[in-house]
Structures are given as structure tokens and as C-alpha cells.
Amino acid sequence: MAKQQFFVAGIDTDVGKTVVTAGLLEKANQQGLRTIGLKPVAAGCVQTEEGLQNSDALLLQKTASVKLSYSEVNPIAFEAAIAPHIAAEQTGRRLSADRIAAICRGSMMNPSDFLLIEGAGGWRVPFSRKETFADVPKLLGTPVILVVGVKLGCINHALLTAEAVVRDGLQLVGWVANRIDPDMSCYEENVATIDTMFQAPLLGEVPYLDDLSPSSVAEFLDISSLIE
Template identity: 40%
Template sequence: MPHLWRAKGKDNIVNKVFITGTDTAVGKTTVSLALLQILKQHGINCAGYKPVSQNAQPTAQGLQCTDAQLLQQASTCELSYDKINPYPFTGSEVSTGAITSVNEQCLTAGMSWLESHVDRLVIEGTGGWHSRINTQHPLSEWVVKENIPVILVVGIKLGCINHAILSAESILQQGGELVGWVANRINPGLEEYQQLITLLQQHIPAPKLGEVPYLPHIQQKDLTPYFDVQALSFLA
């Protein structure tokens, strides 16, 4: 079997990847589920991890977020919700930031626990690269500190060129390792779609790993055909 998640430009193999986006609601969960599906197809034990979630809803088991529930269902082993999402919040970034303090040691401990139970970990961020986990620090600082390779999800719409280039530049300037990006079509009627993809390929300093069409009800879809096997040689 090929090397799995080999960091770009390095010989070492890494066992986790962080999924960020150009904005909120651009398809981070879609890409996270696709990577979990690919790993499962290769017989690799894997799990999703969403350290911080927004817009969680009350359930009989406590606050839960739909995105984290999908990651829980897509994982190859049975995990309790709190292992997938230690920090669920009911509000958005704006409404939770002023009153919330996320303990990075807790995030790291949760990640380490999952790493001891599965072979590969897909970590999904919240919002964009600079989304705050409290009023002082973005989650990206934790990602860089933990040396987690990053995949950028670009929601394809008018204006995405600027968002994508700035996000990619920020990841690299902050010391992150950008191993690839994924195009996710969130506007099915966009006439300039192919031109945008071409420009993004020219200006994002990382390979395009996949191109996901507009897909409602992603939890019911096989997402693996939309990813480039050669570009994902570091994965499977």
C-alpha cells in the first residue's frame, strides 16, 4: 500500500490532517466525510474529530452539532459524541467568542486519545482559518503548534479567488503546512465555474486534491469519485 498522509516535501508519514475552509459553510464536513470514506475503502481504521463546533442543538445526550454527528457516524469505530466534539456551542463565532475559553490542552488530549484508538484522524475546523475559539486566539494557532498538515476547502462562488489566496497565504505565513486544497461547488448556477477553478489552480501553492459538485444530502452520497487518486498519494 502507498504511503499514507506523507507530509509535503518530507519522508515522514503523518496520521492526521486538519480541514479548514475559506469561510463558514463551504464544505469542510463534506471533504472530511469524503476522506473518511477513502480511508475506509483502504481498510484503514479512522475517525473524525471536530474539536470546536458551533450552532449545536440540545439533545437527550446534551448539546450536539450535526456536523460532528456525521463525523461520528462515518468513523470506523464506535465513539461517544464527546470524544468527537469536546466543545459544542449553541451560538456562532460572534455570540460565543466573548464568553468562551477553550482549553487547548483539552483539545490536544482529545486528539491524542483518538490517535491511540485509530490509525488516521480527520480533524475538521470551524469557520475559516482565522475563526476564533475565544476572543484572543484562533483555532489555527493550535493547529500550527501541533504541526497538523492542512487541507483548504474552497467554496466555489464569486469572490472565492480572493478568499482562497488570502487563506492559503495566511496558512503558510503562520507556519502551517498546506498539503492541498479541494474545490466544493456551493453555487450550482455559477457560469464562471471552470474559469474560477483554473485561476485557483494557478494561484494556490498546493495541489488540487478533489473537485466536489453541488450535492445535497451529502450523508447519503459516495463522495470518493470526486477526488484525485494521484493527488492523494500521501493519503491512500
């Protein structure tokens, strides 16, 4: 079982969760740690000879130093790039936080030092009318790393998400500022405001990059507070 296990959440969809997750894995790889990256639910998959596969999950599988099968990294895959609960309804499937947490526990039994579970969309993405993705880290008891896509409006989304994480009884252990709008006004002031109001360390600021490879992103991240 991993010595350090974290759930990577985003304040919204398209904020760079996968890019940051892969960067964090690569940073841990560079420090000689055995790493695992999981994306238990993925919507927006392509049919391959091996079945439905998602580009984000494939990136995590490739970046992690502990090599797991695709089905271990991404056990639940939907072809349509829509909300998971809608994709499940359209394909006659049922999403259950208990089942997903159990699947994650199985993959988490593989020996590793640093394990990341990437969520889908924002913190309250629903699985059904009664459950959301937040129920998975709650069941697993994993501390949370929050990815903030820095653009206009991100302060409100970041503070509300952090509040929800704590209210759900989980520890916010760090956050990453990912610049997704290169032309945003007052970028530094926005990051400083969030950092001042968060009770968690800033693990890094990822600038707007043309090269989003894990090694390029890892240059801007610091995981020392996570592995000490």
C-alpha cells in the first residue's frame, strides 16, 4: 500500500487536473519514489482494440513508475464526453461510490510510495441523485490536493471548493495554481489572494505552457510538504 495517498480535485472541469497530476507523479519519480496514478472514472473515451480508453488515464498510466494495467488505472470508462452520471444513465450503468472506492482500494494495494487518484470535473460532480464523486475520497479517507485553473472567477470557485472539502471532513493538504488563461489580468494578485485565504500550502504555479509534458510541468511543482 502507498505510503502517501492523495485525491486530486479541481475547482471545475478543464482546469488541468490531469496535467498537474502527471506533473506531480513525475516530480515524485524524479525523487526516486514508486508512483501510481489512478483515474477511476473517465468520460470522453475512444474505442480501441483493448476497449474504451481515455487519453488522460493513458497519460497517468504512462507517467507512473509502477506499471498497472489500463483497467486498474481507469476501471470505469464512458465514450461520451459528458457528466459521468448522465453517461452512466445513457449506457444503462450505475455509478456507486462504494464500488469505485473498493476498486481504488484494490489498486492501492500495489506497493508504492506516492499514489494519486484523479477525480472528474469539480468536487460535487454527481454519480446519482444521492452521491457525488466527493464520496469516494470520503470513503477512502484520502487528503486532497486542489487544482485551481487560474482565470477570471477562480477565487470564488477555489474558496467554495476548499470549504466543501473541509466540510466533508477531509484535509486539504495543498493546491496548485495552473494558469489556463495567458491573458488574464492581475494573475499574481489572484494567486496571492487564494494563497492568503487557504489553510494549505501552494505546491506550485504552472505557467501557461506550450509543452504540457509531465517533465515540463514538474519543474514548477514542489512536493516536499507532501512526502515529509
